[in-house]
Amino acid sequence: ACLTALLLTVGCKNSVDVNSTDQQPHWRIVRYLCDATGCGWMASDPNGTGRQLLFTPLVESPSASPDGLRVAYVTTPSNRLVVRTLATQGELDLEWPTVPTSVSWSPDGRLLAVLDFNVDTRNGALNLVQPDGTGRRVLTLGVFYPALVSWSPDGARLLVTRFTGELEIVHAGTGAVERQLDANGEWGIWSPDGQQAIYTRNRDPTPSFRVVNRDGTNRRQLLLSDPPDPPGGLSSFVWPTISPDGRYIVALRTGQASGGIFRITLDGRRERWSNGEVFLEGGRHFWLPVK
Numbered sequence: 544a545c546l547t548a549l550l551l552t553v554g555c556k557n558s559v560d561v562n563s564t565d566q567q568p569h570w571r572i573v574r575y576l577c578d579a580t581g582c583g584w585m586a587s588d589p590n591g592t593g594r595q596l597l598f599t600p601l602v603e604s605p606s607a608s609p610d611g612l613r614v615a616y617v618t619t620p621s622n623r624l625v626v627r628t629l630a631t632q633g634e635l636d637l638e639w640p641t642v643p644t645s646v647s648w649s650p651d652g653r654l655l656a657v658l659d660f661n662v663d664t665r666n667g668a669l670n671l672v673q674p675d676g677t678g679r680r681v682l683t684l685g686v687f688y689p690a691l692v693s694w695s696p697d698g699a700r701l702l703v704t705r706f707t708g709e710l711e712i713v714h715a716g717t718g719a720v721e722r723q724l725d726a727n728g729e730w731g732i733w734s735p736d737g738q739q740a741i742y743t744r745n746r747d748p749t750p751s752f753r754v755v756n757r758d759g760t761n762r763r764q765l766l767l768s769d770p771p772d773p774p775g776g777l778s779s780f781v782w783p784t785i786s787p788d789g790r791y792i793v794a795l796r797t798g799q800a801s802g803g804i805f806r807i808t809l810d811g812r813r814e815r816w817s818n819g820e821v822f823l824e825g826g827r828h829f830w831l832p833v834k
Contacts, residue, residue, distance in 0.1 A: 644689030702731035
């Protein structure tokens with residue numbers, strides 16, 4: 544059944560059953576994990592079975608191509624923009640002229656959205672580039688929060704957060720800012736139907752998840768975080784993704800005692816999915832389509 548809850552209903556015809564054996568593609572969740580054999584990006588089924596090592600470097604902002612064959616990311620600490628082919632483990636260095644901070648693959652696989660920062664001018668940009676490194680185009684200038692850029696499902700818009708906190712919708716064709724959704728929002732992602740944005744307000748005294756329509760209406764709170772631990776410490780939800788079936792959000796929560804990866808249903812309930820071994824800097828998670 545489709546989930547109505549706080550999020551507007553996502554039509555069943557657009558839903559994806561991640562547990563279906565005849566679903567094409569089959570989706571796997573990829574997390575940075577450490578065990579007795581070492582650390583690396585591990586893919587598994589959503590229920591945690593069938594774990595498989597994809598690659599080992601700890602990187603920032605990994606994003607899978609729509610066909611699941613390649614992953615784009617920013618290396619750390621060298622800040623190179625790289626596209627890795629999973630079958631061969633070959634790396635293509637896109638030789639970015641400034642410092643790339645985040646990358647995201649377009650839904651049709653034709654473009655990468657790249658946030659960067661120029662240390663000389665102290666300015667940044669939202670860029671579009673082909674996965675082979677050609678055709679780079681500056682979409683809009685600004686100093687952006689160096690974390691997440693999110694494509695709408697139809698590839699027409701991007702969600703970005705400026706360093707001063709404004710969560711904005713940017714048109715992928717013209718670079719125009721269509722709307723500011725929140726003056727203090729971060730980590731914006733799209734709902735599966737592209738009609739809503741889900742984001743965090745981590746700069747508030749008590750961090751929370753919010754949901755808002757694309758036109759800026761019907762803003763509401765989805766989940767209020769527990770108080771930080773220890774009292775006065777830092778705690779927030781970061782690196783949210785939404786499951787391909789639209790049923791839940793996966794997010795990494797910071798904090799020593801309460802940290803870990805959580806699954807958060809769209810009616811605000813949550814459960815700890817994993818902790819400890821995933822709580823590493825840059826240890827984001829992403830969804831990988833497997834056909």
